Amino acid sequence: MKNSETLWVFQFNKMVLNTNLKDITHAESLVSPAHGGNSINWIVGHILLNRDDVREMLGLGRLFQDRSYKVYLRGSSQLDPNSAVNFGKLFTEFNDTQKELEDKLSETDFSDNPKGLKDIAFRAFHEAYHIGQTGLLRRIAGKEGAIK
DSSP states (O other): SSSSSHHHHHHHHHHHHHHTTOOOOOOHOOOOOEEEEEEEHHHEEEEHHHHHHHHHHHTTOOOSSSSGGGGGGGGGSOOOOOTOOOOOOOOHHHHHHHHHHHHHHHHHHOOHHHHHHHHHHHHHHHHHHHHHHHHHHHHHOOOSSSSO
């Protein structure tokens, strides 16, 4: 297996996201911190766009080019609940991207492309950063912490 360390980050990310968000409703996914910041819904949509970047680096192609995903781009304005993709759909899409990403990452040889490996490792870190935020946002949405 190639790229095991980066692959492990994506696997841990999936485990943590699924633990933090297993019982979050669409309405709860739209709750934002009182003094600004993004909601769980925005974070999961943003992660899907990040995964699209990883997919493209691995030669898999992008999945989330639909106009409805533009609201999750970095630097976008506060998410309008009327523009948000249904949270159940986002959560399912996150999980559905996992196996193909893992398979392709574990078979891709970066020995002659250290910049490519660095770029994908950064994307794994970026995803982990945002997934860490979901633990706090879960509490802001009124739920007890899921990881003890």
